[in-house]
Amino acid sequence: MTAHEISEFLAPIRHEFADQRSLILPALRFAQEEQGWLPQEAMAAVAEATGYSQAYVESVASFYDRLYTEPVGRRVISVCTTLSCMLRGSDELLAHVAANIGTDGEGTSADGMFTLQRAECLGACDRAPCLQVDSGDQQGPLTHDDADAIIGALRADGAPTRYDR
Amino acid sequence: MPQLNSVYRHREFQDLLTLSGYERAGGWNGLKATLEMSPDDALYAFHRSGLRGRGGAGFPMGRKASFLPKDSGRPTYVVCNADESEPGTFKDREILDNNPFQLVEGVAIASYGVGCERAYIYVRGEYGHQWDVLLRAIAECRATGRLGPDAFGPGAPFDITLYRGAGAYICGEETALLESLEGKRGQPRLKPPYPAVAGLYDCPTLINNVETLAALPPIMHRGADWYAALGPEKSPGTKIFSVSGHVLKPGNYEIVMGETTLRDLIFDLAGGLRDGREFKACWPGGSSVPVLTAEHLDTPLDYESLAGAGSFLGSGGCIVMDDSGCIVRASWRLAHFYRHESCGKCTPCREGTGWLEKILGRMVHGEGRLEDLAMLESLFGRISGRTLCALADGAVAPVQSALELFRDDFERVIEQGGSPVPEPMGVINA
Numbered sequence: 001m002t003a004h005e006i007s008e009f010l011a012p013i014r015h016e017f018a019d020q021r022s023l024i025l026p027a028l029r030f031a032q033e034e035q036g037w038l039p040q041e042a043m044a045a046v047a048e049a050t051g052y053s054q055a056y057v058e059s060v061a062s063f064y065d066r067l068y069t070e071p072v073g074r075r076v077i078s079v080c081t082t083l084s085c086m087l088r089g090s091d092e093l094l095a096h097v098a099a100n101i102g103t104d105g106e107g108t109s110a111d112g113m114f115t116l117q118r119a120e121c122l123g124a125c126d127r128a129p130c131l132q133v134d135s136g137d138q139q140g141p142l143t144h145d146d147a148d149a150i151i152g153a154l155r156a157d158g159a160p161t162r163y164d165r
Numbered sequence: 166m167p168q169l170n171s172v173y174r175h176r177e178f179q180d181l182l183t184l185s186g187y188e189r190a191g192g193w194n195g196l197k198a199t200l201e202m203s204p205d206d207a208l209y210a211f212h213r214s215g216l217r218g219r220g221g222a223g224f225p226m227g228r229k230a231s232f233l234p235k236d237s238g239r240p241t242y243v244v245c246n247a248d249e250s251e252p253g254t255f256k257d258r259e260i261l262d263n264n265p266f267q268l269v270e271g272v273a274i275a276s277y278g279v280g281c282e283r284a285y286i287y288v289r290g291e292y293g294h295q296w297d298v299l300l301r302a303i304a305e306c307r308a309t310g311r312l313g314p315d316a317f318g319p320g321a322p323f324d325i326t327l328y329r330g331a332g333a334y335i336c337g338e339e340t341a342l343l344e345s346l347e348g349k350r351g352q353p354r355l356k357p358p359y360p361a362v363a364g365l366y367d368c369p370t371l372i373n374n375v376e377t378l379a380a381l382p383p384i385m386h387r388g389a390d391w392y393a394a395l396g397p398e399k400s401p402g403t404k405i406f407s408v409s410g411h412v413l414k415p416g417n418y419e420i421v422m423g424e425t426t427l428r429d430l431i432f433d434l435a436g437g438l439r440d441g442r443e444f445k446a447c448w449p450g451g452s453s454v455p456v457l458t459a460e461h462l463d464t465p466l467d468y469e470s471l472a473g474a475g476s477f478l479g480s481g482g483c484i485v486m487d488d489s490g491c492i493v494r495a496s497w498r499l500a501h502f503y504r505h506e507s508c509g510k511c512t513p514c515r516e517g518t519g520w521l522e523k524i525l526g527r528m529v530h531g532e533g534r535l536e537d538l539a540m541l542e543s544l545f546g547r548i549s550g551r552t553l554c555a556l557a558d559g560a561v562a563p564v565q566s567a568l569e570l571f572r573d574d575f576e577r578v579i580e581q582g583g584s585p586v587p588e589p590m591g592v593i594n595a
Contacts (some may be wrong), residue, residue, distance in 0.1 A: 016283065016326040018181035018240070018366045021348035029290075031330060031407055050348075063508075065332030066290045074410030078291075083452060083498050084409035084484050089589030107446045120290055120334060120502050121252040121452075125409030125484070126416045129592075141592040 001041075002035045003048035010049060024049050028061050036076075036163035037068035058144065066135070066165050073108045073115035074159040077101075077151075078132045081118045084125035093129040094118060096144045100151050113155065134165045168434070169395070171383045171403045172376055174258065175263035182298065184305045187266035195382030199274045200317060207278040211381070214389035215401035219284030220246055221480045222235030222555075223468050233279050233362035233369040241283040242370040243276045244360075245378050247299075248337040249332055250289055250454035251501060256376035256405040256417050261288070261295035264379070265302035271326055271378035273316070274385055279371050282322050287342050290331040299327055334339070334506035338554045339372045341508065342403065352510045369455045376405055376525035395399070395423035400467035404481055408435035411442065411487040411590050420466065428462040431485055442487040446571070450479020452499050453559025455566030456492070467507065475566070489587050492571045493578045496564045497525035503560030514557035515550035521564055530574065531583030538575060541568060 010023050017023060019033045027050055031042040039062055040054075047054040061067045069077075079085075079094040092107070098116055101109040108115045122138050124130045128139025131147065133154065142150075170176040180186030189192075193474045197205050210228025218224055233241060245268065249257040260268055268286070276284045278480045306312040316323035335341045335352045340354035343365050350510045358396050364370020380402065380499065384409045409415045414436030418557050427449060438444060444459050449466075454477040456463070464474040471478045486495060502520040524541055541564065549561045569577055 002452055013356070016324075018368075022328075024347060024348040025331060025345065026329070029331060055290060060348065060350055063333065063352075064290065064330070069329045079384055081450075081498075082176075082502055084253050084415075086495075086498050087410045087484075087590060089591050091586070092589060119291070120505055121250060121254075123249050123255045123258045123289070125253055125255055125407065125482070128409060128415070129589075130539060132291065135291055135296075137294050143592050 001031045001045050003045040006031060006045055006049035020050065021052065024052060024057060025058050028057070028067055032067060032165060033162045034165065036074065037071050044111065049107060059155070071108075074113055074165055075154050076115045076117065076134055078117050078119035078122065080124065080130055080132075081124040082121040084121070085128040085130060088128035090102070090129040093131065093142060093144065093147060096130070097151065098145055114151070133162070134163060136164075162163075167421045167424055167594060168419060169403050170419050172260065172267070172379045172405060173417070174267055174383075175262065179226050181266065182301075184266060184302075184309060187281065192266055192272060192382070193387065195385035196270050196273050196277070197383065198407075199385045202281055204278050207274070207385070210385060210389040210398055211275075214384045214392040215398070216380055216384060217393065217400065217402075217468065219376035219380070219404065221251065221453070223478060226373060228592075229361060229373070230275065230279055230371050232359070233409060234362065235280070237369050239368045240283070240366075241281045242365045242368055243272060243279060243281045244342065244365060244372045245272050245284065245375060246337060246339065246342055246368055246372055247286050247288045247292070247375045248342060249292070249375065250334040250337050251482055252499070253407060253408075253409055253448060253479045253484040254480040255407045256481060258292065258295060258415050259405075260375055261292065261298060261400040265298050266306075267382055268299075268375055268379045269302055269306055269312075269325060271313075271381040273323060273379055274381045275371060275373065276323055277317055279369075281371070282324070284323075284325045285328050285346060285365070286325060286347055287328045287330060287336070288334075290329055296327070296329055303327060304322045306455040307308040322582070333508075335504075335508045335554075335556060338556065341554065342372065343370065348414050349483050350508075351366065352508045355553055358409050359382070368492045382430065397469065398468050399469055400478075403584055404466065404478070406430055406481040406483050406490065408483045408485065410447075410489065411438055412436055412485050413439065420454050422443060423465050423467040423470065425466050426462065426472065427464050427466060427483075429458070430466060430483060432460070435485070438485075438487045442489060444485070445488045445490055446486045446492060446495070446567075448476075448482075448484045448563060450477045451482040452563055453478045453555070453561070455562050456570060458570055489590070491578065491587060492567050492574045493525065494529050494584045495500045495588075496567045497529045499563050500525050500560065503556065507556060507560075511557065513551040513554035514560070516587060517544055518560045520544055521560060526565070528578050533583075535576065535579055538568065540574070
């Protein structure tokens with residue numbers, strides 16, 4: 001992702017903000033769409049496109065859970081494990097997903113296909129236990145078979161063309 | 166126990182995802198009525214309706230709007246807080262999913278009242294689908310002139326900018342949200358000054374929750390007096406409760422304040438518990454409120470009654486646990502949440518939430534000591550009330566109340582050498 005591409009993305013919305021610093025978060029989200037995380041080059045491009053230092057851009061990015069400053073899998077699976085989901089079997093769901101994709105709890109699978117993470121309340125307690133793939137729909141309530149089916153479909157799909165996390 | 170779908174208009178009408186569908190369901194009548202008034206009369210209507218903030222604090226919406234100075238010489242902003250992340254709360258998600266134009270209309274109504282030409286809706290990063298729905302709604306409003314240069318009449322512009330977060334509970338705190346919207350790390354500000362005086366870009370700013378703003382269109386269409394007459398004098402109107410945990414019909418229920426008890430909500434609307442299970446506890450207003458026991462089930466659901474019972478109405482996210490659950494394990498899980506979400510700015514919160522999680526964790530895992538109870542108690546007052554925002558208070562409230570109300574359970578877990586993982590409720594294919 002180049003600074004020029006980011007600038008083109010920002011051009012139509014620049015006038016909506018009285019302070020151009022507000023563009024950093026949209027720029028980071030946009031930059032992440034390409035590779036699913038934010039390598040140094042992406043941070044540098046965001047810095048150039050917004051006019052802030054790379055150090056500042058990184059300090060912002062590092063604050064937010066859904067901006068990834070380290071490589072992650074082609075699909076990020078978030079299993080909500082906050083209280084409502086815990087009461088409905090989220091810890092067991094997380095362990096099941098981990099076993100399916102071959103991670104020891106949270107982490108990235110050996111083939112780089114999946115990153116599994118615990119999520120704090122996903123706002124889908126009525127669907128507990130639930131999971132979310134990238135920032136797609138909160139899916140649930142899920143049996144372990146349902147989860148296997150979701151993972152199987154993701155494997156068949158491969159990587160998305162753009163990452164929305 | 167009357168349910169009244171005033172905010173949840175999509176439960177009464179079809180096809181609210183298109184502008185024409187929303188108009189057929191009476192959409193824009195609220196804004197139309199508002200635009201026939203002066204902005205001051207609109208503010209007075211907000212005030213008379215008695216509407217209180219539905220995000221958690223319950224502050225009267227009309228009063229908040231009246232705090233914005235009119236002569237600051239600076240732009241005025243309205244910011245809608247759609248960063249719904251309070252554990253147990255999923256009411257705004259249903260509005261965003263199904264009834265986005267009512268929120269847009271509500272934001273417009275509030276903006277007209279306070280003289281705002283550009284409003285912002287800050288959407289939780291994880292709400293990807295909800296973001297897409299809002300994008301389409303805003304695009305349709307712009308294409309039809311509902312938003313744009315003549316939105317409030319010829320030459321009277323108004324527009325809404327969508328802004329997406331990226332995963333941080335703290336950004337639901339209003340000043341942290343503003344920081345995030347300004348392109349910074351989402352850490353709360355020292356108050357005062359309050360956002361009404363110095364909010365977004367240091368300008369007068371009205372921040373309200375999705376449900377609060379979405380309540381405005383029916384209020385302005387049917388009249389503030391209609392709304393004020395629903396429910397108790399100090400807690401009028403309808404409120405959406407999200408019920409989750411060990412209930413058979415988890416979901417959102419919009420009810421008239423004060424006319425439904427906690428028991429009705431849990432055992433009737435939300436389908437009650439599994440056969441053979443007893444009620445153990447519930448957190449009635451999201452996870453940041455004191456826990457309640459079976460003794461409190463006959464409490465009416467309104468701000469004053471829940472406060473009288475020792476808890477808070479909060480966000481209306483009611484988490485229910487039956488006697489298969491363990492209060493110590495539940496408290497530990499909540500402490501984990503607050504430790505994870507503490508932004509780290511204030512030492513009592515950054516360090517204190519870590520200690521809450523650590524001490525509760527060792528109890529759960531069989532390494533607790535009876536002295537830990539006194540240590541926990543000594544922590545509460547050193548965390549609560551000593552920080553810039555309410556996250557720390559929210560971390561302490563469920564743990565402190567659990568220890569007060571269920572002390573025997575804590576002692577038993579310590580003496581038994583831990584809290585075994587209970588069989589979860591699992592999926593009920595009802």
